[in-house]
Amino acid sequence: MSGTIRICFIGDSFVQGIGDPEHRGWVGRVLEATGGDITAFNLGIRRDTSEDVLRRCWQEVLPRTLPGSDNRLVVSFGSNDMVQENGTVRVGAARTVENLASILEEARRQAITPLVVGPPPVVDAGGEHLRRTAALADEMAALCRSQHVPFIATTLELADDPVWTREALAGDGAHPGRGGYQRLAELVGAGQWRAWIEQPGS
Template structure:
């Protein structure tokens, strides 16, 4: 196994950490709390849907990965997909899950270990958006179980978290501050993240 471990985090504005006055978001907090040596790249872009992430993933990730290195991919999207525009979600749930399936297939074909973080809730988007996001998160979790890919559910826990919702509503309605991002980071750190990152690259690319 190569000693050069590289992890790309790709997704939307929650991956980017928008709204955090410390500019760390959940990704930065997870990195700071992880006792391991690796190079991390944050590839979050505001308003990205699963369509956008699928379109750009390998162009951006391959530019940061190296042949022979322990290359890994963390994926998180779905909240923007479920936002309603012109009477319909920006990306319907079936296509959102299909996009994730494609990314996981592409990752596996490259022997790149994948890790999925479920879509966080958007505090001011209403109950219908929350229901759609919960449903697509459940479908993502089922897909990841079938593919033996680690998945961290976030939607329900954060929707019920007063820190996440309070900070988001006090800001732009969607993105929390330092406390909310710490809550999301805690969910990741309490899940399969440490074991996945510590596993040898070939094992992590298959399952834990």
Template sequence: MNENLRIFFFGDSFVQGIGDPEFRGWVGRVLAETGRGITAFNLGIRRNTSDDVLRRCWTEIEPRLAPDADHRLVVSFGSNDAVEENGVVRVDPDRCLDNLATILDGARQRAIAPLIVGPPPVVDAGEPHLRRTTALAERMAALCDTHDVPFIATTTTLAEDPIWRAEVLAGDGAHPAGGGYRRLAEIVLADRWHDWIAQPRR
């Protein structure tokens, strides 16, 4: 692993770690298991959609770039895109996929290696939201495959996870506490994370 590794985490409240009394979320737990020598930036914002992430992504990254650093980008969105408001989803699935493709193209142009973490489920939003989020995650995975970018699926596993569900339902209906974020971190760490971190600098 490059000793000068900078990782930018972009996304929504799940990236930010809302609901965790330890203020670590899944990002902090993944970093704790990754090793030293990492400069990490948690740039998650509550209620952000893929539109929001695309709009702010490069303007927030560019001031944080460092000469000779190995820059990485972790993106996780989609749960808010799939929320229905006044009978319409916040972001159409096709536009969400276009946003993701634009981010991946921008990362390639800047020689920044990306990794995508699929959208977690929002338990309180019910089955229709879960179906939309699951379908969106499957399309995101297919898009990442065509771009040769690692995609880590979370939606179905967390929707069926008793710790995630119990903590979400005991909280605000969307966000878990420490145990749920630990489960999400375990999914990320078990699926391609270490290989991605170890890959040579672009």
């Protein structure tokens, strides 16, 4: 690692870790497995869409950065965007990708090194929501590839995971317990996280 690292994790209830009886979520578990000199800030808010995250992102992230430090940003949203309300999705996929592009552009301008974690599945939202979310995740991944930003896919990987599914259905239908968040943490940790965390920051 490149000295002291400050990481803001911004996104929705999955970032917040709702449903975890240990109150660690995947963020706490990834940090625990990573170790090192990291100062972390969890900025997840339940029900937030990409519009909500974009609206509050920089007023929350910038005060938590430190000049001369290795400042990082982990972004994760999209599951709430794809939820249907009153016959339409809360945020269209094209707009979600635009919101992500805006955040990545500003991160580059602020010399903050980003990483994107794809939207997890919402089990009780059904097959159509899963298809929409998986398609959105593909578009987000394509954007990240074009900008050389690490993207960690989670949607289909967790949709097929029996621990995630079982715990979500035993809870509120969307959020898992400790086992499901451990699965998500393992997905993140087995992805591009280690290379990202060990590279020098912007």
